Amino acid sequence: MSNEATLHGHSEVGTSHDVHHGEHEIHHHKETFITKYVFSQDHKMISKQFIITGIIWAILGGLMSVLFRLQLGYPDSSFPILEDLLGKWAKGGKIQPEFYYALTTMHGTVLVFFVLTGGLSGTFANFLIPLQIGARDMASPFLNMLSYWFFFLASIIMVCSLFLETGPASGGWTVYPPLSALGDANNGSKAGMDFWIVSMAMFVVSSLLGGLNYISTILNMRTKGMSMTRLPLTIWAILFTAILGVLSFPVLFSGLILLMFDRHGGTSFYLSDIFISATQKALPNEGGSAILYQHLFWFLGHPEVYIIILPAMGLVSEVMAVNSRKPIFGYMAMVGSLFAITILAFLVWAHHMFVTGLNPLLGSVFVLLTLLIAIPSAIKVFNWITTLWRGNIRFTPAMLFAIGFVSLFISGGLTGIFLGNSTLDIHLHDTYFVIAHFHIVMGVSAFFGMFCGLYHWFPKMYGRYMNNTMAYIHFWITLIGAYLIFWPMHYEGLAGMPRRYLDYSGWSSFNQFGDLNRFISTVAMVVFAVQLMFVFNFFYSIFKGRKVTSENPWGATTLEWTTPIRPGHGNWPGEIPEVHRWAYDYGKDGRDFISQTEPIGANESSH
């Protein structure tokens, strides 16, 4: 790869790495298949690599959930086909406990990290940052490329762990020691756990390379006139996401390094007073604290949920304004609440640990800080609703998913008020109430944000539209299905039904939900099938979708719609446009929309 390829972008706001001077036309390098599609340094291609990897991961992760829902819904039935496909993991056509736990662990890991972090941030940060701030590419296209390839490496290692004889990690996606540290206590904690840790280490590297790049690009490479307060909310959201990631992922990394030492170095960071029943042996480790790991993990783990949800919020804000044909309500309040959420995200981690024996006084501080997050969240919800008020709403598929996002975010956010209150957490901790809460508020919501973004920017990514009819079916079944799956789980949780059980028939307190579990499993399978239809629509439309014929099909104000329909590397063929106004002049002075590139008119009203 020639170094030329990395440098042919030329930002208008002079940055330190400007090597070329005085040339504004795009260089046309001879691009080979490898430099164009594989080791590409074009942010748009990298973003496509992220989304396609993300989609593959999402199918795998979703399929895992279908498998374990099969067990939960039909604990007494056997499915011989599973034995044909999975061998010893489904002996006699029944999912074996170890495999069940491997499935839930991998489902969590894959969706939280590989899909909703890598897939979501990776895709939209890469795609939208240069296009919306008016830059030719990222601050460092090479690091950006490395970011994807570390992500790919992490993926490969994680996939390999699925094929180990002792199975992949199976101690839950949070991999709490001592269970995750002791191979003798759990088969999944043998080689599978090492693979998990190494894969996550690669993932952290990828996330840091990406995050640092996003931050430096947003801060340094905005085009002329693009002040921070003129940025679209997507960029603000991505900026805060990147800051969260850069500050918290290293803490997870350190926690995992200590775990590695405990596993193989004979240290006792997390281990103390352990006698393993399976081997009838007491371990020599004394003085460690298993709770230390939980502090380190959740110091990432909680910001992680905001790393997942903030980009979705940004995408939704943007799409909602465009399709309501009016400005997003309370732009500064939206930025302020993103900022508040970012700060608070670092101060609430111990609300995952109310029942670990945490000092009650400390617990009470975390209750206060946790419930504070509800205030910026409420501001955002009310602002979204007000954005709809007196709009002129076009229900594009993207807009539908944006509205669905807000509905789910309300539902899931409100149950967070239950769980963040330590008194209620005593009863609800580790029950299905938690499952329902976080799947709605960060799982499905974030997916809705992602779908919203994909449907909206697909024309920019591929120069074609996705099929609308399939998109509408996709939206309505997914929204209804998501509620049908997760809403009833709240009730199971209120009954105290613990998560991570594969069969409740031995329990008199929790066996009253057999029918409900079967119902949930059935709906889950239908919803999964509809997601496959989305995947089909996505790939089919890349090649066969209706062609985009105008530069700005949605009538949006932001810069990405001033590029050619299929922009080359460098984005704008001529000079990068100059920005004269904020991103939300919709319906101003009787005009449908005013692009950011249009100078303020003499008689224009100020907002």
Place this chain on the structure above:
Amino acid sequence: MSTIFIIIILLLGFVITFQIAKASEYVSVLKGEKKAFENNNRINGFLMMVFLVAGLIGVYWCNELFKGKVLGEAASQHGKQIDSMLHITFIITGIIFIITQVLLFWFAYKYQYSEKRKGYYFPHDNRLEMVWTVIPAIALTILVGFGLFYWFRITGDAPKDALQIEVTGKQFGWIFRYPGKDEIFGKKYYQNISDAKQNSLGLIWDDPATHDDIVVNTTMYLIVNRPVKLIINSRDVIHDVGLAEFRMKMDAVPGTPTTMWFTPLYTTEEKKKMTHNPDFEYEISCDQMCGSSHFTMRGVIKVVTNEEFILWRAKQKSNYASVFENTPAAPGKTDSSNMKAAAVINTNAASKSVAQKN
């Protein structure tokens, strides 16, 4: 066979959907994009309203359906407090839920595209934003206030007269230790643990306080209306003592004992009558992922009257007695490895057992 059949049906359904989707795209091109768009917009706007109404009815129906299956009468004083906190939270969040969801879908329906309307340029309004900063803040202050009030009562010190029981989780079961007549838990050290030698907790027999300690598996006996303080340990990985009926929960962490206390209000027999379920049992569920048989890690709590409890305890043989029954001169003759271990860690274990006595 049926699997293949289902797959074929799914594929067929998929192909049909795809064909319809493609056809409708062609139709929209023929009819004119604008007309097709307006048509779709009307349908989706209508569905927004349908979803709202059906959703709210569904929520109500779901509540009715599960009313009897979820929160039975809480069986402890703390549980009743938690339930009332739940109700306060339900009311406040319920109101917010209905208002916001109705506004969201109703606005979406009402302000759907119309050729005549233009989006209203309304970028911000400080007064409105103030309102919806302050109102949630007030609601949350109420919730935090009530929450912490109950939290400190539940996690506060156990009453002096509380029955003390040590609970130990292991893969995959529960071990309970009662201090015996001296009301003191004897010292223990995890290196002494040996299931073969019937010393599942690693008690140090040199400490006379261990001699009357009663160790039982699976079933724990509690006295009705008498506060109980559980001192919770784990032998291997993290477990969690989950008591759904009492609404209590606390992790069992190896190396770091935790505690919780509560007062059972109904005996198992009373609860059988209350629930009209002759098989009713108070169950202990492990609520923290602990390995491949996590889902079977069940314990049982029998809440009995004081008299029944005394009778039960009198029938139990101490762990010490069942180990050394046939070798009377026992303590001096425990095997040397145990002795050494005990000597080495004596101070360590002593400080731990002091912590447990409280």
